[in-house]
Ligand SMILES: CC(C)(COP(=O)(O)OP(=O)(O)OC[C@H]1O[C@@H](n2cnc3c(N)ncnc32)[C@H](O)[C@@H]1O)[C@@H](O)C(=O)NCCC(=O)NCCS
């Protein structure tokens with residue numbers, strides 16, 4: 001038996017615009033939703049031996065603490081200040097992330113009667129990440145709100161915030177590529193109403 005009623009959504013946005021919050025709301029509204037989270041997938045891949053070996057070969061042993069842990073702060077700094085390092089990470093991770101996403105989707109189509117599959121992929125638009133989705137949803141905010149959230153949630157200094165933001169596609173360019181935009185400047189309650197109306201427009205009957 002295969003799942004012929006599945007709606008497949010791509011979910012994206014800039015850093016800290018509220019992708020994870022939106023995904024959580026969608027899951028809460030429709031608990032049967034199957035969610036692929038690309039950031040969580042990358043975190044899991046950081047445990048894989050082949051990945052660790054490739055990272056050590058590129059960045060050197062200085063990337064690892066004495067206990068063998070990766071220094072994510074250092075890696076973040078390298079990724080967002082040196083385009084060649086960012087490219088290296090993307091070349092290493094993106095094919096693996098795509099593989100994991102397609103595997104979960106195939107499993108969902110084959111074994112689940114869920115009506116919704118959502119892939120939360122930060123670089124959906126930058127990379128033209130195509131996994132068979134019917135719609136791409138963009139969660140957007142003003143740059144000011146991104147800055148405030150990054151200062152508060154991540155406790156990042158102004159330089160780190162600026163280097164990460166300027167390494168991402170401007171949100172205005174993403175507007176042109178998205179099918180639906182959720183403007184996440186209000187309270188989470190408003191985000192929830194927007195998500196509910198959106199799911200209803202897909203005939204998911206909440
Ligand atoms: C740069 C790294 C070390 C930062 O790790 P950290 O734990 O601080 O952040 P985390 O992975 O949770 O990502 C948080 C956010 O950073 C932004 N971000 C991550 N990678 C990138 C990138 N290559 N380009 C632009 N923005 C990025 C996204 O908005 C993402 O939602 C890590 O994100 C990484 O290895 N990135 C390369 C892989 C990648 O492209 N991941 C994006 C999902 S496919």
Ligand SMILES: Nc1ncnc2c1ncn2[C@@H]1O[C@H](COP(=O)(O)OP(=O)(O)OP(=O)(O)O)[C@@H](O)[C@H]1O
Pocket residue numbers: 013014015016017018019020021022039122149153184185186187188191
């Ligand atoms: N509508 C909202 N009102 C207030 N705070 C919000 C709202 N949406 C998200 N936030 C807060 O903003 C921060 C970023 O949200 P979230 O983690 O969902 O973003 P993200 O796009 O997934 O981030 P990242 O790019 O780092 O993965 C979190 O601290 C979250 O609680």
